[in-house]
Amino acid sequence: MLNQSGSLDRVFQALADPTRRDIVERLVRGPASVSELARPLAMSLPAVMQHIQVLETCGLVRSEKTGRVRTCHIEPGVLRMTEEWIAAQRTAWERRLDRLGDYLAEHGDTPEQGSTR
Amino acid sequence: MLNQSGSLDRVFQALADPTRRDIVERLVRGPASVSELARPLAMSLPAVMQHIQVLETCGLVRSEKTGRVRTCHIEPGVLRMTEEWIAAQRTAWERRLDRLGDYLAEHGDTPEQGSTR
Numbered sequence: 058m059l060n061q062s063g064s065l066d067r068v069f070q071a072l073a074d075p076t077r078r079d080i081v082e083r084l085v086r087g088p089a090s091v092s093e094l095a096r097p098l099a100m101s102l103p104a105v106m107q108h109i110q111v112l113e114t115c116g117l118v119r120s121e122k123t124g125r126v127r128t129c130h131i132e133p134g135v136l137r138m139t140e141e142w143i144a145a146q147r148t149a150w151e152r153r154l155d156r157l158g159d160y161l162a163e164h165g166d167t168p169e170q171g172s173t174r
Numbered sequence: 175m176l177n178q179s180g181s182l183d184r185v186f187q188a189l190a191d192p193t194r195r196d197i198v199e200r201l202v203r204g205p206a207s208v209s210e211l212a213r214p215l216a217m218s219l220p221a222v223m224q225h226i227q228v229l230e231t232c233g234l235v236r237s238e239k240t241g242r243v244r245t246c247h248i249e250p251g252v253l254r255m256t257e258e259w260i261a262a263q264r265t266a267w268e269r270r271l272d273r274l275g276d277y278l279a280e281h282g283d284t285p286e287q288g289s290t291r
Contacts, residue, residue: 062192062195065189065190065195066191066192067190069186069187069190070186070187070190072182072186073183073190075182078179078182078259081263082263085266085267085270086266086270087270131267133267139260140257140260140261142195143253143256143260144257146198146253147202147250147254149199149203150248153203153204
């Protein structure tokens with residue numbers, strides 16, 4: 058499918074900017090035109106379009122033009138891939154804590170001692 | 175607490191690099207010394223230390239020196255904050271899909287129209 062590592066580079070890079078996160082936060086609530094996306098942002102339309110371009114390049118957003126209006130949509134699969142990477146790290150960390158707990162329970166003397174963790 | 179937006183900038187920026195993600199993937203499995211972290215990486219020790227520095231600055235990793243050995247640990251709270259932002263986006267997107275489903279059910283032409291929530 059995707060080169061996931063290269064994709065994650067670009068997705069995390071895209072999300073490292075507060076304006077681009079604002080755009081994502083807007084688009085998860087529904088599609089929006091470029092001018093709707095620009096309205097609450099304190100910057101020029103070309104600057105907004107550059108941010109949208111970064112979001113499109115990493116696959117988080119796609120857009121289509123109908124007449125003179127370009128409408129942007131979120132691409133949930135890329136968001137999900139990013140969430141999965143982070144969740145995998147959290148899960149690995151929790152598993153380590155569990156193993157540590159098991160080890161302490163096994164090597165503790167009595168259950169009462171083990172409960173002091 | 176933290177300035178979450180500024181933190182997210184730095185955390186996403188830190189995660190946009192495959193070496194730094196490798197280091198995170200190693201540390202969620204348990205603490206490691208700088209030289210243990212460097213061993214599988216095809217780069218100089220100073221380069222690895224720079225990556226660790228970026229991870230420490232954004233709060234994903236903390237380290238402590240005992241004698242001549244610096245040991246690195248993951249900081250799960252920052253990982254969790256990042257996961258929460260992404261999960262919030264996914265949730266907002268899913269809620270929108272639900273509302274869209276409700277709307278279609280309500281405005282569809284089935285006789286049970288009123289009974290759909």
